[in-house]
Amino acid sequence: MDILLTGGTSFFMDAMIHKFTKEGHRVFVLSGNHSGNDKYKKVFEQYDFAYDATVINEVMESIKPDTVIFSGAYDSNYSKHSDQSQIVSYTTGLVNLLMALQCSDKKVRFIYLSSEQIFQENYEKPLKEEDMPKAYSPFELAIRQGEQSVLNAKTQDNLDTYVLRLDHLYGQPKEAKDFREPLSEMCREGIFFHNINTNKNNSCSLLSVGDAAQHIYTFAMAEEPKRRLYHISSGNVMSETDIATAVASGMANGNKKITVTERSLGNAHHTRLSAEAFNLEFHAEYKDHPEEQIQRIAWYVKKHAKRFYQNKEKRISFSNRILNQLYMIFQILVPYVENTICFIPFFMLNNRAVGSQYFANLDFYLLYVLLFAIIFGQQQATYSAILATAGYIFRQQYTRSSFEVILDYNTYVWIAQLFILGLVVGYLKDRLAAIRQEDKREIEYLKNQMDDISTINTSNVQIKNVLESQIINQNDSFGRVYEITSSLDQYATEEVLFYAVEVVSKLIHSKDVAIYSISNGDYARLFAATSEKARCLGNSIRYKDFADMYKEISRDRVYINKDMKEGYPLMADGIFSESKMEMIIMAWDIPWDRMTLSQANMLRVTGFLIQNAVLRADRYMEALEAKRYHEGTSILEQDAFKTLLGAYIQASSRGLTEITVLRLELGNNSIEGAGMILNRALRTSDYMGQLNDGHLYVLLANTNLSNAAFVMDRFKNLGYDSTVQDVEEIQL
Incomplete structure (x- = not known):
C-alpha cells in the first residue's frame, strides 16, 4: 500500500515510518514546511510543502495514496505555544488536504490523530468515545475543530475519514519540541533542582510510541472498522508520584539523588481514555512497560540536557x-x-x-x-x-x-x-x-510555484526510475519470480520436490528452508532442507503439536512467529490440494526487519507458483512407490529404484537432503523372503530395491550415519547383515 504520513520530524514520525516500511509498505512524507532541513532516509519520497500550499492537489495526484495519516495533535510543526497565525494555518491546511483527497479518483482512508488534550476538565471515570470533549485553549480548540472537520468530511464515496485519540503518548524525544507533559516538567525539575514536585492526587494512563504505532498500523490495515472514532489507551494508570519516581530513578547518578516531593494541592486531575471499543474490535495488546521506558527516557534526557533545556531557562530581563x-x-x-x-x-x-x-x-x-x-x-x-x-x-x-x-x-x-x-x-x-x-x-509566488512544480516533477522522475528498476531488476520482481519458479521445469519429476526448497530459499532470501510432506493425518516427514538448522525439528514431526503454527496454516494463512517462540520456524505456509494440506514450507533464517506482510505474501506467492509442480511430483513419487514393486513385496523394481536413488543422490550432493545407502547380505535367503521380513524394520520414508549387481539395497532418506546404525541393528536382529555404501561408488 502507498501510505502518506504528514508531520514534522519527531520520535512519533520515526516510529510510524519504521513500522510501515518494516511491514513492506511504501511510505511518503508531507513535512508541512518548506525548509526541508530534516530528511527521512527510509521513506520512498518526502515533500516539503505547507499543508495549505496550492500544489497539494498535484502532490496527491502524484502519490495517489491508499491511506493518509494526519499527525494532528502530534505534529511537531505546531504546539500549545503556537501563535494565532500558526493555528489558523493548521486548520486551513487540514481543510486543504481533505479537499484535495475528495477530488481524487481513488478511494482513500484518512486517519486523523487526536489526543486526550481536548478533555481539559477533571473526569472521575475513563472517557469513552461518546463523551463530549471540553477544550478551552486555542491549540486544543484547533485539534477539536480538526476532529469535527474530519468526521464531517465524508461527503463522497472515495473518502473514508476516521479519528484516533491517543492517551498520553510518550517516547524518547529527539529534541525539545518532542517533549510532552508531564515528563518534560519533571525532567526539567530533576536536572536543575534535583527535586520533583508532584500532586499525588493526579494520575494518567501512558501509551508508548511503539504500542501506538502498532495499533495505528493495525487500524490502517483493517478492512471495515465499525466506528469512525476510537480511543487508544494502554490502561496502565500511573500517578504523578509513580511517574516522578521513575524519572528520579532514571536520573540517579552516584551520590546525586533526585528527591520526589508529594503535595496535595487543588482538585485531583484524572484524564484517562477508555479503549474498550478498540481493544474489543482489534484484539489490541500493549507490550511496553511505562516504568522501564520512563527510566530510559529520563537517563537520555539528563545525558543530553543542553539539547532540551538550554533555551528554556533563558528569560529577558x-x-x-x-x-x-x-x-x-x-x-x-x-x-x-x-x-x-x-x-x-x-x-x-x-x-x-x-x-x-x-x-x-x-x-x-x-x-x-x-x-x-x-x-x-x-x-x-x-x-x-x-x-x-x-x-x-x-x-x-x-x-x-x-x-x-x-x-x-x-x-x-x-x-x-x-x-x-x-x-x-x-x-x-x-x-x-x-x-x-x-x-x-x-514574481516570488510564481517562482515558488515553479520550484514546487519542479520539485514534484523531480520526485515523479525519481519514483518512475525506482519503480522501473524494481520491475526490471529487483529480486522480487515478477520477472525474477517467474524466472526462478520456472526453473523447476528443467528437472525430472522425481527431482522437483528437492529443488523446490531451493526455489523457496532464493525467493524469500532465507538460507534455512525445509519442506515437510504430510504422511498421515497428524505427522509430516522431512523431505528436503537447505541446511542443518532447517532440519532442527527432525525427520518426522507431529505438526499439530505446533498449535500456533497449525492454527494459521490450517486456515490457509502464512504463519509469522512475531513472538519469537522457541522451537517454531519464523515463517511457515501450507500447500493444499482440494482443501487438504499436502506439504508444509518452513523458513528459519529471516532477519527481523524482513518478517513483514510483504515477506509473508512472497512466501504465499511462491507456494502457489510451485504448488502444481510439487504436488505433481509428490503424486508421481507415491505412484512410483505404489505401482512399481515386485509382486507381493515392498521391493521396488530395478528401474524405479535406480531412478529414485539417482534423484536422492543428486539432491544430497547439493545439500538438500541426507541419505545413507545400505547393502544387505542375503546369504541363502531369497530376495522376496528378505523383503517380507525386512519391511517390518523400515520406516515410511525408506525404500528397498535392486541394482545392476543383483544385490538388495536400502535407501534411508534424511538419515546420517549415526541414525543409520539403529536401522542396521534392527536388520541384524532379523538375521540380515548390512554395510554402508559410498554413494559415489554406486553404479546406477
Whole structure:
C-alpha cells in the first residue's frame, strides 16, 4: 500500500515510518514546511510543502495514496505555544488536504490523530468515545475543530475519514519540541533542582510510541472498522508520584539523588481514555512497560540536557525589555528626524532667496516637499509640507504681523498648492511602490510555484526510475519470480520436490528452508532442507503439536512467529490440494526487519507458483512407490529404484537432503523372503530395491550415519547383515 504520513520530524514520525516500511509498505512524507532541513532516509519520497500550499492537489495526484495519516495533535510543526497565525494555518491546511483527497479518483482512508488534550476538565471515570470533549485553549480548540472537520468530511464515496485519540503518548524525544507533559516538567525539575514536585492526587494512563504505532498500523490495515472514532489507551494508570519516581530513578547518578516531593494541592486531575471499543474490535495488546521506558527516557534526557533545556531557562530581563521598546520607538522617529534636519538648509536657502534678483521666483519649500514626496512617499510629504508651512509663516512675520499673514488669501493658496502637489506626488510614489511590491510578491509566488512544480516533477522522475528498476531488476520482481519458479521445469519429476526448497530459499532470501510432506493425518516427514538448522525439528514431526503454527496454516494463512517462540520456524505456509494440506514450507533464517506482510505474501506467492509442480511430483513419487514393486513385496523394481536413488543422490550432493545407502547380505535367503521380513524394520520414508549387481539395497532418506546404525541393528536382529555404501561408488 502507498501510505502518506504528514508531520514534522519527531520520535512519533520515526516510529510510524519504521513500522510501515518494516511491514513492506511504501511510505511518503508531507513535512508541512518548506525548509526541508530534516530528511527521512527510509521513506520512498518526502515533500516539503505547507499543508495549505496550492500544489497539494498535484502532490496527491502524484502519490495517489491508499491511506493518509494526519499527525494532528502530534505534529511537531505546531504546539500549545503556537501563535494565532500558526493555528489558523493548521486548520486551513487540514481543510486543504481533505479537499484535495475528495477530488481524487481513488478511494482513500484518512486517519486523523487526536489526543486526550481536548478533555481539559477533571473526569472521575475513563472517557469513552461518546463523551463530549471540553477544550478551552486555542491549540486544543484547533485539534477539536480538526476532529469535527474530519468526521464531517465524508461527503463522497472515495473518502473514508476516521479519528484516533491517543492517551498520553510518550517516547524518547529527539529534541525539545518532542517533549510532552508531564515528563518534560519533571525532567526539567530533576536536572536543575534535583527535586520533583508532584500532586499525588493526579494520575494518567501512558501509551508508548511503539504500542501506538502498532495499533495505528493495525487500524490502517483493517478492512471495515465499525466506528469512525476510537480511543487508544494502554490502561496502565500511573500517578504523578509513580511517574516522578521513575524519572528520579532514571536520573540517579552516584551520590546525586533526585528527591520526589508529594503535595496535595487543588482538585485531583484524572484524564484517562477508555479503549474498550478498540481493544474489543482489534484484539489490541500493549507490550511496553511505562516504568522501564520512563527510566530510559529520563537517563537520555539528563545525558543530553543542553539539547532540551538550554533555551528554556533563558528569560529577558526588564532592562532589556525597556531597551527593546526604546529601539522600536527610535526606528519610528528616525525618518521624521531626518526630514526635520533636511528642512533646515531649505529654510536657510528660502531666506536668502527673498529679494534676490535671480532666485526670488524660486520656491525652495515647494522643491523640498516634492523631493520628499518623490523619494519617501505621501507620509513624509505631508510632514515636510507641515514644516514648510511653518517655515513660510515664520519668514512672513519678518515684514508683516501674524494677523496680516493669516488674513492674506495668498497664504492659503500657497499652502493649498504645497499640500496638493505633495500629496498627489506622494500618492503616486506610494502607488508605484505598492505596484512594484505586488509585482515582486507575484514574481516570488510564481517562482515558488515553479520550484514546487519542479520539485514534484523531480520526485515523479525519481519514483518512475525506482519503480522501473524494481520491475526490471529487483529480486522480487515478477520477472525474477517467474524466472526462478520456472526453473523447476528443467528437472525430472522425481527431482522437483528437492529443488523446490531451493526455489523457496532464493525467493524469500532465507538460507534455512525445509519442506515437510504430510504422511498421515497428524505427522509430516522431512523431505528436503537447505541446511542443518532447517532440519532442527527432525525427520518426522507431529505438526499439530505446533498449535500456533497449525492454527494459521490450517486456515490457509502464512504463519509469522512475531513472538519469537522457541522451537517454531519464523515463517511457515501450507500447500493444499482440494482443501487438504499436502506439504508444509518452513523458513528459519529471516532477519527481523524482513518478517513483514510483504515477506509473508512472497512466501504465499511462491507456494502457489510451485504448488502444481510439487504436488505433481509428490503424486508421481507415491505412484512410483505404489505401482512399481515386485509382486507381493515392498521391493521396488530395478528401474524405479535406480531412478529414485539417482534423484536422492543428486539432491544430497547439493545439500538438500541426507541419505545413507545400505547393502544387505542375503546369504541363502531369497530376495522376496528378505523383503517380507525386512519391511517390518523400515520406516515410511525408506525404500528397498535392486541394482545392476543383483544385490538388495536400502535407501534411508534424511538419515546420517549415526541414525543409520539403529536401522542396521534392527536388520541384524532379523538375521540380515548390512554395510554402508559410498554413494559415489554406486553404479546406477
